[in-house]
Amino acid sequence: MEYLEIKGGRSLSGTVRISGAKNAALPILSATLLAGGGFEIDQVPDLQDVRILLRLLKELGVEVKDKGPSGLLLDSEKLESFEAPYDLVRRMRASVLVLGPLVARLGRARVSLPGGCAIGARPIDFHLKGLELMGAKLEIREGFVEARAKRLIGAHIYFDVPSVTGTENLMMAACLAKGKTVLENAAKEPEVVALGEMLREMGAGISGLGTGTIVVEGSRELRPVYCKIIPDRIEAGTYLMAAGAAGGELVIENCIPEHLETVIIKLKAAGLKIKEAGPGRIKVKKRGRLKSVDVKTQPYPGFPTDLQAQIMVLMATAGKLSVVTETIFENRFMHVAELKRLGADIRVEGRSAIVRGVKYLYGAPVMATDLRASACLVLAGLAARGTTLVQGLEHLDRGYEKMDEKLAALGARIRRVRQKGDISRDCT
Numbered sequence: 106m107e108y109l110e111i112k113g114g115r116s117l118s119g120t121v122r123i124s125g126a127k128n129a130a131l132p133i134l135s136a137t138l139l140a141g142g143g144f145e146i147d148q149v150p151d152l153q154d155v156r157i158l159l160r161l162l163k164e165l166g167v168e169v170k171d172k173g174p175s176g177l178l179l180d181s182e183k184l185e186s187f188e189a190p191y192d193l194v195r196r197m198r199a200s201v202l203v204l205g206p207l208v209a210r211l212g213r214a215r216v217s218l219p220g221g222c223a224i225g226a227r228p229i230d231f232h233l234k235g236l237e238l239m240g241a242k243l244e245i246r247e248g249f250v251e252a253r254a255k256r257l258i259g260a261h262i263y264f265d266v267p268s269v270t271g272t273e274n275l276m277m278a279a280c281l282a283k284g285k286t287v288l289e290n291a292a293k294e295p296e297v298v299a300l301g302e303m304l305r306e307m308g309a310g311i312s313g314l315g316t317g318t319i320v321v322e323g324s325r326e327l328r329p330v331y332c333k334i335i336p337d338r339i340e341a342g343t344y345l346m347a348a349g350a351a352g353g354e355l356v357i358e359n360c361i362p363e364h365l366e367t368v369i370i371k372l373k374a375a376g377l378k379i380k381e382a383g384p385g386r387i388k389v390k391k392r393g394r395l396k397s398v399d400v401k402t403q404p405y406p407g408f409p410t411d412l413q414a415q416i417m418v419l420m421a422t423a424g425k426l427s428v429v430t431e432t433i434f435e436n437r438f439m440h441v442a443e444l445k446r447l448g449a450d451i452r453v454e455g456r457s458a459i460v461r462g463v464k465y466l467y468g469a470p471v472m473a474t475d476l477r478a479s480a481c482l483v484l485a486g487l488a489a490r491g492t493t494l495v496q497g498l499e500h501l502d503r504g505y506e507k508m509d510e511k512l513a514a515l516g517a518r519i520r521r522v523r524q525k526g527d528i529s530r531d532c533t
């Protein structure tokens with residue numbers, strides 16, 4: 106097993122380069138199923154989730170070749186399968202993103218149902234209802250959903266709450282459907298916009314990207330394109346918060362500051378000095394103890410749920426009392442129990458965590474339970490006095506490219522240790 110050993114209390118300095126966004130790469134790579142021919146995709150992050158999706162695409166018949174560092178060539182001319190097996194979907198629920206493209210292109214898809222995950226039930230009913238409204242016949246059998254349609258037809262679809270992958274799946278399906286599809290209360294996340302822009306390049310008629318109403322005019326055929334994945338706003342936000350946790354001064358490069366507006370407003374309110382430092386660069390500096398601020402997660406452009414665990418680390422040592430409210434996922438406070446092991450004073454009441462800032466956190470062994478919780482524990486380790494051992498790195502490696510190496514280059518005392526056996530506490 107592997108764990109990170111972090112000796113806290115060392116401030117950070119230097120420049121960190123942000124990788125391509127995981128949540129943009131996954132739908133964009135899935136979209137290559139919609140058209141035959143050669144795609145070229147750049148700035149693809151080297152992450153476990155991306156590797157799983159590429160394995161799935163290969164199983165479906167897509168040819169995948171490396172094109173230098175972080176570039177990929179994909180050719181989906183000859184698809185050989187329409188099935189996403191349980192083994193892959195269970196390891197990465199966003200595999201469900203192949204459902205829309207497969208049924209739209211091949212008229213048939215068989216995708217394992219993802220089931221729940223550590224942060225909540227995470228159903229995919231919006232994806233399924235939307236495809237049904239577009240004329241697909243759905244059957245659920247043996248843990249799979251099977252969808253069939255000679256050709257999908259445009260439909261008027263309303264999301265009860267905006268769903269990121271739901272919007273992406275149906276937007277992709279709609280591109281090859283007959284007629285017009287309207288997606289109401291659609292997700293506005295930059296990753297949805299990035300996918301929509303790629304689909305437009307491919308020949309789809311799409312309007313309303315970045316608003317709650319997306320209109321797609323379907324076409325018979327799409328063409329392969331070149332696409333560069335946008336920088337990861339969640340990774341950038343995590344490094345802004347790393348500066349807040351450890352102290353020091355950082356330049357975050359290769360990011361899109363507009364994608365981080367709400368996050369920057371909150372961090373400034375907490376006392377971090379943040380300013381733009383040239384195109385695609387942000388400078389962040391911490392001076393003195395941070396102030397407590399309340400945080401409520403919301404769909405974009407609100408504060409992202411994917412940064413909730415990380416900002417809680419800052420609040421754990423901030424001046425007063427902060428209320429962190431999670432409105433997107435029902436079970437996204439798994440990191441609280443681990444932060445308490447480091448000395449944080451946090452009480453969860455329903456969907457809110459009441460965080461009373463303590464002067465210091467103290468290092469201890471902790472266990473990551475999900476992707477963003479793992480980043481939160483790394484930040485906590487940077488802030489804490491003494492040594493923190495973070496286990497559960499399979500979660501961190503799903504979504505953060507070389508986080509330990511990037512932090513070490515900024516001066517953090519952090520190293521990845523490979524060891525036989527388990528250093529974890531027993532859980533009976």
Ligand code: UD1
Pocket residue numbers: 127128131199225226227228229230231232233266267268269270271292296410411433434435
């Ligand atoms: C995506 C992101 C994830 C992020 C989340 C919220 C990817 C690959 N993942 O996940 O990192 O945390 O958005 O910003 O992009 N819901 C339903 N039925 C559905 C679909 C969703 O009830 O069919 C609910 C969910 O349970 C949740 C809310 O809608 O409460 C939003 O979830 P959604 O936006 O779909 O999350 P994902 O797309 O899975």
